[in-house]
Amino acid sequence: MPTESQSPYLPFGENNNADWYGKDILSVKQFNRADLEYIFGVAHEMRGMVERVGTFDLLKGKILANLFYEPSTRTASSFMAAMQRLGGSVIAINEVKYSSVSKGESLPDTIRTLESYTDVIVLRHPEVGSAAIAAKAAKKPVINAGDGVGEHPTQALLDLFTIFEELGTGKVDGLTITLLGDLKYGRTVHSLARLLTLFDVQLNYVSPDILPMPKEVMDEVAAKNIPQAEYDSLDKVLPNTDVLYVTRVQKERFENPAEYDKVKGAFVVDPEIMKAAKKEMIVMHPMPRVGEISPEFDDDPRAAYFRQMEYGLYVRMALLAMVLGKA
Numbered sequence: 001m002p003t004e005s006q007s008p009y010l011p012f013g014e015n016n017n018a019d020w021y022g023k024d025i026l027s028v029k030q031f032n033r034a035d036l037e038y039i040f041g042v043a044h045e046m047r048g049m050v051e052r053v054g055t056f057d058l059l060k061g062k063i064l065a066n067l068f069y070e071p072s073t074r075t076a077s078s079f080m081a082a083m084q085r086l087g088g089s090v091i092a093i094n095e096v097k098y099s100s101v102s103k104g105e106s107l108p109d110t111i112r113t114l115e116s117y118t119d120v121i122v123l124r125h126p127e128v129g130s131a132a133i134a135a136k137a138a139k140k141p142v143i144n145a146g147d148g149v150g151e152h153p154t155q156a157l158l159d160l161f162t163i164f165e166e167l168g169t170g171k172v173d174g175l176t177i178t179l180l181g182d183l184k185y186g187r188t189v190h191s192l193a194r195l196l197t198l199f200d201v202q203l204n205y206v207s208p209d210i211l212p213m214p215k216e217v218m219d220e221v222a223a224k225n226i227p228q229a230e231y232d233s234l235d236k237v238l239p240n241t242d243v244l245y246v247t248r249v250q251k252e253r254f255e256n257p258a259e260y261d262k263v264k265g266a267f268v269v270d271p272e273i274m275k276a277a278k279k280e281m282i283v284m285h286p287m288p289r290v291g292e293i294s295p296e297f298d299d300d301p302r303a304a305y306f307r308q309m310e311y312g313l314y315v316r317m318a319l320l321a322m323v324l325g326k327a
């Protein structure tokens with residue numbers, strides 16, 4: 001992780017930042033480049049503050065509801081850590097089976113309940129569109145932490161922040177970014193591909209033939225005139241790749257376990273394969289991994305996936321401060 005230094009992003013107030021107070025964060029489609037510069041500028045400041053003082057009182061007295069209907073390690077714990085680093089507190093509902101959801105309570109009623117006690121709601125839910133339903137029910141800001149196979153906007157923001165911080169601010173234009181693995185069900189790659197259309201990049205998709213990037217996402221990328229191409233092998237694209245974004249084949253999304261077994265080990269990134277890659281490039285993964293990157297690669301400086309998690313803390317601190325009117 002590079003050391004914290006003077007912000008390479010636009011100084012606050014010098015872009016056309018929208019007023020973020022009270023806003024929902026539901027989809028990457030709501031952001032433009034100026035928004036990203038603002039968010040990453042705040043995230044960069046958050047990083048400096050954490051390195052200097054650890055925890056501070058920007059959101060003292062504010063409460064986050066962290067409502068997770070699906071399992072999570074990184075998103076749930078980084079939002080909790082973000083709120084606590086900012087001096088706020090958290091109501092965490094990680095096991096909805098212990099809440100009134102198990103008695104049949106609807107998502108809108110659960111959201112209305114939680115906003116009675118809290119200032120902002122982070123929601124992960126298995127159904128596409130659930131975050132939008134929650135936002136409609138709520139007067140307080142709702143942040144989408146993953147809605148089924150739909151979107152994971154805060155992951156895409158932290159992914160892009162990782163690229164900025166690791167490869168240099170302003171250098172996203174011109175990069176070749178290769179998305180590898182389960183592109184059909186991987187909501188992180190859906191959000192990241194959409195967000196990258198704000199930049200002048202080449203997108204490559206490498207996946208088993210039954211797990212391609214959805215047509216809907218490819219159509220959106222094409223509409224922005226971003227070059228994209230599909231491959232069934234990494235060999236052709238790895239030597240030119242600046243960012244290799246690896247994803248897990250998601251067992252939980254398959255109705256037929258035999259189909260999962262056919263593709264689960266289709267691609268494995270290891271030190272031998274990475275000999276064909278550039279020396280200055282990064283390998284990312286939203287995690288968890290289940291064999292698609294070998295642990296033997298972890299000590300390679302290009303392995304950015306653990307640093308990527310830490311960048312997520314700073315981006316989520318920035319988002320919480322922004323929607324609560326403190327950035």
Ligand code: CP
Pocket residue numbers: 071072073074075076146155286287288
């Ligand atoms: N990247 C990500 O969403 O990880 P979790 O499922 O652990 O939150």
